[in-house]
Amino acid sequence: MKRAKVNQNINLADYHDVWVIGEQREGKIHPVTVELIGEGKKLAEKIGKKVVAVVAGSEIEEEVKKLLHYGVDKIIYIQHPLLKDFSTDGYAIATSQLILEKKPEIVLVGATSIGRDVGPKIAAQVGTGLVADCTSLDIDPEDGKILQTRPAFGGNLMATIICPKNRPQMSTVRPGVMQKATYAENPKGEIEIFVPKLEEKDIRVKLIGKIVTDKKSVNLIDAKIIVSGGRGLKGAEGFEMIQKLADTLGAEVGASRAAVDSGWIDSIHQVGQTGTTVRPDVYIACGISGAIQHLAGMGESKYIVAINKDPNAPIFKVCNYGIVGDLYKVIPAMIEAIDKKTEFDF
Structure with missing residues (x-):
């Protein structure tokens, strides 16, 4: 997939909605996804837009449906057999195709090992910037741009960054920073299936095995x-x-x-x-x-x-x-x- 050009003189009015790039590992939704939905709903309310969760994978329909309970307006399930196992190439190409077609205004990605890997590649392929490791997000009341705040200079300063000319506006957000969306018993959103144009040759790295560590599991993010x-x-x-x-x-x-x-x-x-x-x-x-x-x-x-x-x-x-x-x-x-x-x- 070719990279889109930066500073394309795009029409900003063509871009809509707040997207959350959902993360799943071995068929289970990562908790950072629910945190991003919670933050995405706050941003969407301020600009009068919808919240869309995007999840890539294969044979995870039931897990994807669970995200409807967290108040998203829509889920776009990127479905393809080549997305069953995570690969940077596969996930970036498939998500970039969807972004270029649907034109979201804001895209949020978890700053996990997977998000930090795939997020910058998506940004490069769609021709926009990305602010990494954000600790605070807000909307500029004057023009509706997202204000992306992150630590700078070793944490001694907090820098607020904007993306005025390119879309979507992309941020990665560290797990544990944002408050999780509230679970609702009766979801109202819809699910849309998107099948990307993806071939074996597009994925240059293959998963040939997994090594499970014998270290004691540490779950700081969910600890009370x-x-x-x-x-x-x-x-x-x-x-x-x-x-x-x-x-x-x-x-x-x-x-x-x-x-x-x-x-x-x-x-x-x-x-x-x-x-x-x-x-x-x-x-x-x-x-x-x-x-x-x-x-x-x-x-x-x-x-x-x-x-x-x-x-x-x-x-x-x-x-x-x-x-x-x-x-x-x-x-x-x-x-x-x-x-x-x-x-x-x-």
Whole structure:
């Protein structure tokens, strides 16, 4: 498929609606899709447009139908046998064909490993720009353009970017940043089937097998409670205590970049701008100073509890509850107190 030219002098009035590029893995819809629908509905309401979810795959009709329950006006199911397994070429070509035919105004993509792979290629093929890793989206009340905000300069600045001359306006959004759409029992949307022009020769990389890791699964995005450790732990052994507190609370274990870079815990636990963005009900920051890069990844938590010896640590400016003290004394006391209670509910 040839790339479309950038700055094509297009008629902006030809482009309509807010599209969410749904992501499915092995036939199951990824949670980021529901987050994007939630944000897409807010944007669509401000510009008086419809929300359309787009899902590519094969033999996943029943899974695709589930998205109707989240308030989309339409689902376009890109259906083709060559899309059964994910490939960058196949998914980008098929989605680009649909975009060029239907002309959406806004396209949202999850900033997952798949979205970061396929999103830029779609943008290149349809001749538009893409703003990566957005943490906030809004509509300019003057002209209806999407305002795409993302961290810049190592998280020290927030840049708001626009796409004034090309369409669609494309953004990738990190999982865990946006609020999920609400589930409704009686959906009203419709499903449209789109069959792309796709051949074997178009897909240059073939899936020949899968290697399943034996690492413990870590699901920070959906966790209700996260206990995170940082530089203040002073060593890998500190995460044994963090794990014990997490087990007591039924929580996941997170970590700051400093702890990961020190080799104290695997990078799959990292929370922050260069890790996973989370918004749990409770985030317990243990020995984490509160650098802006870390706050960018957990600042939307419902309740933040901070434990730090330094009373001037930046984390205390954003937390709901702060404990100034030695975490090696505070955390064991917390575990003991929790163990003595028959119920513990945040």
